[in-house]
Amino acid sequence: MGGKNRICSILHSPMSLLFNLLLLQCCTATNNITLDRPLSQEQVLTSPGQNFELGFFRPNNSSANQYVGIWYKNITPRTVVWIANREKPVTDSLASLTIGSDGNLKLVDGLHDTLWSSNVSAPSYGSVAVLSDDGNFALKDNISGDNLWQSFEHPSDTFLLGSSIGFNTKTGERRVMTSWKSDTDPSPGSFVVGLAQRSPPQAFIWKGSVPYWRSGEWDKTNFIGIQQLDSSYSSMFDLIEDIEQGTVYLISNPHNQSDFEKMIVSWMGPLKLTFWEDQRWNVEWEAPKNPCDVYGTCGPFGVCKASESPICRCLKGFVPKLDGEWRKGNWTGGCVRRTELLCEGNTSNEATDRGKADKFWKMDRMKLPDFSQYKNLDYPIPCQQWCLDNCSCKAYATIEGIGCLVWTGNLTDMQEFSFGGEAFFLRLAPSEFAHERLREKLIISLTTISCIITLALGILIYGLHRKRSQKISEETKISEDLELAAEIESSSEILPSYMLRSHLELEDTLELPIFDLNSILIATDNFSLDNKLGQGGFGPVYKGYLPDGKYVAVKRLSSTSGQGKEEFKNEVMLISKLQHRNLVRLFGYCSEKEERILIYEYMANKSLDKFLFDPTKRAELCWAMRFNIIQGVARGLVYLHRDSCLRVIHRDLKVSNILLDDKMNPKISDFGLARIFEGTQYLANTHRVVGTLGYMSPEYALTGMFSEKSDVFSFGVLLLEIVSGRKISTSYFKDQHLCLLSYAWQLWHESKEMELLDEALADSFSSSEVKRCIHVGLLCIQDYAEHRPSMSTVVSMLSSETELPQPKQPILFQSALKSDRSESNSIWSTGQITESVLEGR
Structure with missing residues (x-):
């Protein structure tokens, strides 16, 4: 009995009771902060699924300053995705994150001075701050459960699944991502990512107030100025536009994404899409990736192509504004028009061009220039006609999902892609097409001469072999008629192979590597059965390993395939012209001896x-x-x-x-x-x-x-x-x-x-x-x-x-x-x- 009373007296000791309460608080995992339960510097909040943590930290353990942030719980080294007090670090050991008497989330120092606050209208009778498994930290009404404030609407330098950037024209809100100042200093840096207040909307990276990179216009599914982003891109983002509310927000789509995938703006400028795999962050996409991606590299009326040297050239009909600087590789001065447009009062060519009108030069695979203007034209007025009727119009483009875009000022930040992109129509004076007309006449003349020579040779050969030709048997004649009938029947199909080839040759050919048979035999271990991936109507498919370390799929034409040769020609000519993230990529082909082989990118998960x-x-x-x-x-x-x-x-x-x-x-x-x-x-x-x-x-x-x-x-x-x-x-x-x-x-x-x-x-x-x-x-x-x-x-x-x-x-x-x-x-x-x-x- 005495022992029992002794235990009771210990349990009722005030100091012991306080110790037990502190022990209970420390040992109980929590993911929220309340008015009665602040977060001290020794504590962390953990999301229910153990994905994220929130607490106090020192950047790279290299600073005396502390910040309140969110990071991945089980990733080393620590990867911070959001910071509250970027501009006012904690410098004392008594600071805490708490719910104030006004219901707001507040970071206060030892003197109870506020370093950071959610600063919203919150109910004073109770609110709670909760860390979720998606990395969102939200202040909620304790009664209704509604969000009063959330970190996803106030991003730092990282865009997570569920985050958003954008603007509200009525309230003046501008929701952006801002880089760190340096690798160890999380205060706001030089680079900002957001949406420009334009129609159609575009995403930008700004360095200070100067554009550093531009995404191109949003066409209801993606940004048309981005060429090389992975296939996950189109399913990753949605753009929500509410004209009545004046809001435009880019949000992340939850499908086909992992909690360990994020977009971050580096303190050095590039925007990177990364995912966690093999114990490291892998870069899936980044921008800018090459000099042509940097905004305005070639100046006004200049176009950039990364695969060429030099990378900049003037548009057709334009010449460098500062020829000396241009030759030195300083292209920012751009280009100027060589011949004035007719509608601008050009007098030097008035006699030559009387009765003519300005024309449009088509450019394919283009990143369209900045400062486009959307024109809501009533059908059937074409975009081209509107542009031609308005002298201020310098160019136009018609984009599916957007409509008619026109340009009236300088054409800036243009890029020619190797694939993808848009068709762009540049307005030029008719005299700029004189060279093209001369070229057409030359081609016609050469073709005529060639035909005459061919016809003469044909007549000569016909005369020499006339007697022999007359001895053709009736049986052979019938056979030829049957073949001709079959050829006529085949030609009724839309664009057979010879027409397809002719059609494709109208455009610049995309050079495909030609593999020699010996290299393919080495890559597939002489078409080893161990490397065989499957068998189709076209023929077998093998896994190959190229000297550069790349795996490929090798499709070999079967000699017994009835339509294999036509398929081969069709695929080589057709798929080489098609480049899209959801189409298989053709690396090259081999046509040697009796072998016809196609080399594709290797698909690890097959079909x-x-x-x-x-x-x-x-x-x-x-x-x-x-x-x-x-x-x-x-x-x-x-x-x-x-x-x-x-x-x-x-x-x-x-x-x-x-x-x-x-x-x-x-x-x-x-x-x-x-x-x-x-x-x-x-x-x-x-x-x-x-x-x-x-x-x-x-x-x-x-x-x-x-x-x-x-x-x-x-x-x-x-x-x-x-x-x-x-x-x-x-x-x-x-x-x-x-x-x-x-x-x-x-x-x-x-x-x-x-x-x-x-x-x-x-x-x-x-x-x-x-x-x-x-x-x-x-x-x-x-x-x-x-x-x-x-x-x-x-x-x-x-x-x-x-x-x-x-x-x-x-x-x-x-x-x-x-x-x-x-x-x-x-x-x-x-x-x-x-x-x-x-x-x-």
């Missing part, structure tokens, strides 16, 4: 079907990955259909032709069956129907008619396969013999579309995104081409919450599809249909 239809691997494809793949393929098709220098119809889009890189980003492959359209052509017809059963649109399989909407149909099938994890050839509701398309429509019609979702996904999905994807897929597979959306509309549908139209029920086409091959061939009795079975690399 999508290796995951999607594998009972064990399908679970590795979480919903975020699948949604990213869907969006990536859609963006690739938009590029093919609308944004590339050619208008391309793929004609063989399917799961096995979607390759996955080491980050599971999708790339469309196999362009052997692709065709290009010219001008405004919408439909084409072929008597040789090629492709893969199940993915063909009704109009193509039954009549041979194909268009962009044929690819849209194939995309819809692909989308439903990705969502469901089921093949198009599989039957459902066997008593009703429904294929995947009809089954998906029936579930959607009964509001049971979630039953279509792959069971392997468990709970790792967003039901609203799944439903939207199924809805979009059903819109894409509608029977009539005119009912299907364009791919640019599909991209918009997938990325927004707008109301979607109602899809029509699929009827005759796919409902009888079976997995049995012979049965399928009997269904498609019109035309010759081949089934492509190319494997992914």
